[in-house]
Amino acid sequence: MQPRILIIGTGDTKADELDFMRAKVREAGGAPVMLDVSVLGDPPYTPEYDKHAVAAAADTTITAIIDSGDENSAMTLMAAGASRLAKELRERGEIDGIIALGGTMGTDLALDVALALPLGVPKFVVSTIAYSHLIPPERIATDLMMILWAGGLYGLNSTCKAVLSQACGAVVGAARVAEQPSRERPVVAISSLGKSCLSYMTTLKPELEKRGYEVVIFHTTGMGGRALEAIAAQRGFAAVMDFSLQELANHLADSVVTSGADRLENAGRAGLPQIVAPGAIDMVDFPTWQPVPKRFADRPYHAHNRLLASVTSDSEARRGIAREIGAKLAAAKGPAAFILPAGGIQEWDRQGEPLYEPEALAAFVDEMRRSVPEKVDLHEIPEHINSRAFIDKALSIFDAWVKEGVVPSGVSERQAAT
Structure with missing residues (x-):
């Protein structure tokens, strides 16, 4: 089995990190599927699902999202689109797990995406606020996995590479061996x-x-x-x-x-x-x-x-x-x-x-x-x-x-x- 892992992040600001994650998912035996949730810019690579696809999934456009008011409203709309898109991909059997990368903005979006997916689908969030009291209990998916994005404020370094590589290996491994909940008995x-x-x-x-x-x-x-x-x-x-x-x-x-x-x-x-x-x-x-x-x-x-x-x-x-x-x-x-x-x-x-x-x-x-x-x-x-x-x-x-x-x-x- 080659698990298909949806990699979520803002490619306009975190391209190096996301590209590193794509390589590590491949190295671990997974098939990376890139979902870009950038708003203002574009990544230097071509994602399988770009920001326009995310906006369309939220029944809007990137222009309307930019004009929505501020960065909070824009990312909330992108979260709605990313959540719906990830859910549809899972229902069509096109992804086996997700991993998302972010600071507070990216984490805010990633938590919504994780909640949209059922128990048994591996969900990994690499976050600068992992385990923080900033995250209320009701935002945490039942089987969410998190790791602190140490050294992850700006650009790649050996410290954050150690974290990102662990996370990528973990989500690929989880997707390979995960058992879905059985409904054979009530x-x-x-x-x-x-x-x-x-x-x-x-x-x-x-x-x-x-x-x-x-x-x-x-x-x-x-x-x-x-x-x-x-x-x-x-x-x-x-x-x-x-x-x-x-x-x-x-x-x-x-x-x-x-x-x-x-x-x-x-x-x-x-x-x-x-x-x-x-x-x-x-x-x-x-x-x-x-x-x-x-x-x-x-x-x-x-x-x-x-x-x-x-x-x-x-x-x-x-x-x-x-x-x-x-x-x-x-x-x-x-x-x-x-x-x-x-x-x-x-x-x-x-x-x-x-x-x-x-x-x-x-x-x-x-x-x-x-x-x-x-x-x-x-x-x-x-x-x-x-x-x-x-x-x-x-x-x-x-x-x-x-x-x-x-x-x-x-x-x-x-x-x-x-």
Whole structure:
């Protein structure tokens, strides 16, 4: 296989770098396909897809893009065209992966292109702002790969060649061995926060697999929830068990450990069946290597490791989280159920553990009862979220939905019927 790699960049300003990348893709055994997103100038080489093709894909012209107002509006239009063009090329089977090069402008465009392509298509961005907080979670594609463009401000040098060559080899290799997601079995998504905090998935996963489903578990430490939301938006699941909403609580508390403002929205917007529970909404995360935020200085504290620490939110904040959950569930277009485990919502809020606050938990439970909309089935249980009772409740709701045809039957059940 000779993977066809779409190389994206502004050839009028970064011709040397892009030409070097084209050579490295060839050297790695790939077939380079150049897509030029220049606006004012032209590259010294002839790209397979020039700026006029990009503009046409955005239903406009380069002249109109130049006249659009400023560099921001111009690059936004080029991003729309490049995204549509890359998507069409992939759908026609003409590319196997992409690699894009840029500073803030090129990265801004590249993020849109990556989002336009489905999970399983290798996407590599070489950027001067890789891993920066300038990039919001919702702009990051589910399987995006990034590398810092060290020494890449102006022209080629040995430092940036080392980076560019790695990136080109990586995207060619990924395209050669990448497996596309299988849809042989219906897929059920489960959100969780690691086995030590939320452990229900250790039982739920094999139980659902016995029923013929593929189970995909998302670790809700920011980007895990982002991946869940992105795939849900593309209707990539048969059902969602969204049992760890801690990223939503983090977002409301302005924590950097967020998956964006649309957490708990995309499954509902897509009409997917979803069973929801408030796992770990009592915690607010922050980097362990930073001081505890002043507003949380007197709150119970738990260091999970040298990267991630948590404090608890107070009763009033938890009531606000409950109202936000209710509002998001109210907007869901598909069937939804909410399980309310009144006995606790994460492992460290048990009696004797560092985040145990029964009064604050009671306030949340009280507000949650008021906030769940009428169209959502509320299932309150007195037990903890990590109990067998919680698992049994989730499975009973799921099995009832399968019987009613709300959730498609698993492969094993379909085979048994035939």
